[in-house]
Structure formats: structure tokens, C-alpha cells
Amino acid sequence: MTSNGPGWRRMVVLFVVVVVYLCVGAAVFSQIEGDPEIERRLQLEAFLRNFIGNHSCLHHEDLITVLRQVDQEFTFALNTLRNRTVYTQWDFIGAFSFVVTVVTTIGYGNMAPRTYPGKVALVVYALIGIPITLIMLNYLGQLLTRLSTKVNKCKLCSTKPLVNKILNMVLIVTLGLTILFILPASAFSYIEDWTVLEALYYCFVTLSTIGFGDYVAAMSENRLSHRGTGDLYRIVTYVWILIGLAYLSLLINYISNVFIKKAEEMERLTKEKLEAEVSRLQQELSKTGKSVYKTAANVTSSVKGKVWEAPSSNGIDQETGSVTLLRISQLEES
Incomplete structure (x- = not known):
């Protein structure tokens, strides 16, 4: 492989x-x-x-x-x-x-x-x-993925890449839905004497493997129920099922990936915002520590027998991570 x-x-x-x-x-x-x-x-x-x-x-x-x-x-x-x-x-x-x-x-x-x-x-x-x-x-789904990738490279609108990407995706989805849902539903509606809505319902229930069994094509009496043509109709129906299962699985997988990517993007943005907020708070704490130290230094002369020492790391304790506003040490009088 x-x-x-x-x-x-x-x-x-x-x-x-x-x-x-x-x-x-x-x-x-x-x-x-x-x-x-x-x-x-x-x-x-x-x-x-x-x-x-x-x-x-x-x-x-x-x-x-x-x-x-x-x-x-x-x-x-x-x-x-x-x-x-x-x-x-x-x-x-x-x-x-x-x-x-x-x-x-x-x-x-x-x-x-x-x-x-x-x-x-x-x-x-x-x-x-x-x-x-x-x-x-x-494997069939992977081959359909490769085919859709080739279609996605078509340049329907070469001047605007984003518009071109959207058009290609619409083309892929439209072709898939037409070939595997709309056309089969029209055929089932005529042959099985169902309404179009019932036929579309049957297509989705079948290709999603839900399989309620309330509607089953190529089994009951229909316009092609006689031998020969009816057998061919059954074979075509179940070939459609195999291909449709792969396509719908691909579509569901694509939708799932979109949701997963959106969730990952939201998680990344939230993380970046939190990190930015923490960084901002750290800067504010650092500025506050410096401001308090300058204020204390201005009144040093009014305090006798004491010396004001600047906190290490601009007021941030390296071992505990806490903010030290002032450190006062008592000097022995000579």
C-alpha cells in the first residue's frame, strides 16, 4: 500500500x-x-x-x-x-x-x-x-477520496482560491447526491410505486445501514417483479448499495472531520487566549512590584535603623512564585 x-x-x-x-x-x-x-x-x-x-x-x-x-x-x-x-x-x-x-x-x-x-x-x-x-x-472509500481530491483540484474559479474550493466541494457533494440519492430515488419511486419522499427515505435508511425494513426495494411486487428483468433489477439495486455505503461513509467521515477540526481550533484559540491573559497578569504583577518598591525606596530616609531591600526578580519569588512586595531587614546598631 x-x-x-x-x-x-x-x-x-x-x-x-x-x-x-x-x-x-x-x-x-x-x-x-x-x-x-x-x-x-x-x-x-x-x-x-x-x-x-x-x-x-x-x-x-x-x-x-x-x-x-x-x-x-x-x-x-x-x-x-x-x-x-x-x-x-x-x-x-x-x-x-x-x-x-x-x-x-x-x-x-x-x-x-x-x-x-x-x-x-x-x-x-x-x-x-x-x-x-x-x-x-x-478501500472503496479511499478510492472515492482520491477521486474527490482530484475533482477538488479543478480550477472553476482560478482568480479566487477560496471561492474555487467552495465550488469544487459543492460539485463533489452534488454529483454524489445526484448519482446515489436523487436518481435511485426517482427509479425506486417509479418501480416500487413509492412517493419521492418515501424513496429518498429508503435510500438514506439503507445506505446508513439503519435498515428498518419498512421499505425494501426489489423484494415485493413492482413493475419489474417478473423473472429476468426483476433479477437484474435486484442485482443493480445491491451494487448501488455497496457503492452508496462507501460514499455515505465518506460523507459522514468528512462531516466528522470538520467537527473535529472546529473543536480543535476552538480549543487552540481558547488556550492562546488563556496564555495571553496569564502573561498579561504576570506583567501587571511585575509592574505592581516595581511600583511598590519605588514607593518604599522614597521613604527610606524616614525609617531609621532599617534598610529596604528590593525583592528579587522584580518582586517575584523564584522558589514559591509569590509576589514579595517588600523585604525589611533589621540592622544592629553599632
């Missing part, structure tokens, strides 16, 4: 390692969770069809209203009532989405292992995957 950070070769190697690890994790969880989920859903499908057959007077819309209050397997229950094919979320693409949320610590909560082998595998997988992903995101 050079002083300028990791090179592109090391970044590519690490990126390949992370992608391979994600693919291995997706295959493992797909194998563990896929068949049990199919079995559970087939049982649920049989139950729902039997229930509908025994309640011919029950309207489908009424049953859908009831199912909307149920969290577990809600989407699948609706698809069953609409005579759609039984499927599993734990296919490779679905499991890949799951492991991405695991290693990035987003943790939406919309997918979780239900079997004991799956839960054990999750613990082991996360212990290895999270550190590797954090290292990769750290």
Missing part, C-alpha cells in the same frame, strides 16, 4: 473476493432455506384453498383484508389467492439479496433463516463476511 492508499489492482482483487464470498453464501442459504420454505408454502396453499372451498360465500376481497393484518408470509398468501405459482424467496437471487444485507449490516428483517442450520450458518457467515466487507468498503 502506497501513501496514497490502495491501488486499483488490490481493490479489484478484494472486490472479486467479496463477490465470490457473496455467491458462496447465497448458494449455501439457498440450499438450506429453499426446500423448507417451499414445503411451508405448499401447506399454506393447501390450507387456503381448502378454506375457500368450505366458505363459498366468502369474498376474496374480504379474505385479503384479513390477510393484510398478517405479517408472516403475507405476500405469498396474496399470491396464492390470485392463483399464482408457488415460489421461494430463497432462490439464488433472493439469497444473494439476503447475504448482502447481512455482510453490510443493513439487516432489513424481511428475510431471516427459519431453520436451525440456517441460523447457525448465519452466525458463522456473518463473523467472516462483515470484516471482509468493511475492509472492501474502506
Whole structure:
């Protein structure tokens, strides 16, 4: 590693390692969770069809209203009532989405292992995957930092360096927010049928790894929910997450550094003011000591048998640091 950070070769190697690890994790969880989920859903499908057959007077819309209050397997229950094919979320693409949320610590909560082998595998997988992903995101953040440094050297206003620096910073922030927030939010708003505010909310909650799970892109029914296009949409979404995590981490780190520098600057200024005040007080004490000594010296003639001695160091005691105004020594009369 050079002083300028990791090179592109090391970044590519690490990126390949992370992608391979994600693919291995997706295959493992797909194998563990896929068949049990199919079995559970087939049982649920049989139950729902039997229930509908025994309640011919029950309207489908009424049953859908009831199912909307149920969290577990809600989407699948609706698809069953609409005579759609039984499927599993734990296919490779679905499991890949799951492991991405695991290693990035987003943790939406919309997918979780239900079997004991799956839960054990999750613990082991996360212990290895999270550190590797954090290292990769750290390297990606350093590369983005180097890129932003190059952009920051652009001379948009060559006559005024301060204005040029502000313009470059605005350009960096605007490009980042546009590419990683505004454009994705517009796409999510259209595809997922969300409002723009909901889409922006999802972008921030996801990239900050808060991951509430109240909004999850590329998982529920949407305009690209069919196979092929829907799988591509998922892959693009999670590539966006990886890049966005690095950018937002860089932005938060920059804001943190600004606050730290401001705090250090305030501490330095406060220290300088205190030192200046102490120096001023010392000078005032020194002047006061000299003034008192001169006043005492003027009345020396009126005191018989005593000699007024000037205090050492202009009135400042070297050993104790206190101010000695006068020192009077008694002379023996001859």
C-alpha cells in the first residue's frame, strides 16, 4: 500500500473476493432455506384453498383484508389467492439479496433463516463476511477520496482560491447526491410505486445501514417483479448499495472531520487566549512590584535603623512564585 492508499489492482482483487464470498453464501442459504420454505408454502396453499372451498360465500376481497393484518408470509398468501405459482424467496437471487444485507449490516428483517442450520450458518457467515466487507468498503472509500481530491483540484474559479474550493466541494457533494440519492430515488419511486419522499427515505435508511425494513426495494411486487428483468433489477439495486455505503461513509467521515477540526481550533484559540491573559497578569504583577518598591525606596530616609531591600526578580519569588512586595531587614546598631 502506497501513501496514497490502495491501488486499483488490490481493490479489484478484494472486490472479486467479496463477490465470490457473496455467491458462496447465497448458494449455501439457498440450499438450506429453499426446500423448507417451499414445503411451508405448499401447506399454506393447501390450507387456503381448502378454506375457500368450505366458505363459498366468502369474498376474496374480504379474505385479503384479513390477510393484510398478517405479517408472516403475507405476500405469498396474496399470491396464492390470485392463483399464482408457488415460489421461494430463497432462490439464488433472493439469497444473494439476503447475504448482502447481512455482510453490510443493513439487516432489513424481511428475510431471516427459519431453520436451525440456517441460523447457525448465519452466525458463522456473518463473523467472516462483515470484516471482509468493511475492509472492501474502506478501500472503496479511499478510492472515492482520491477521486474527490482530484475533482477538488479543478480550477472553476482560478482568480479566487477560496471561492474555487467552495465550488469544487459543492460539485463533489452534488454529483454524489445526484448519482446515489436523487436518481435511485426517482427509479425506486417509479418501480416500487413509492412517493419521492418515501424513496429518498429508503435510500438514506439503507445506505446508513439503519435498515428498518419498512421499505425494501426489489423484494415485493413492482413493475419489474417478473423473472429476468426483476433479477437484474435486484442485482443493480445491491451494487448501488455497496457503492452508496462507501460514499455515505465518506460523507459522514468528512462531516466528522470538520467537527473535529472546529473543536480543535476552538480549543487552540481558547488556550492562546488563556496564555495571553496569564502573561498579561504576570506583567501587571511585575509592574505592581516595581511600583511598590519605588514607593518604599522614597521613604527610606524616614525609617531609621532599617534598610529596604528590593525583592528579587522584580518582586517575584523564584522558589514559591509569590509576589514579595517588600523585604525589611533589621540592622544592629553599632
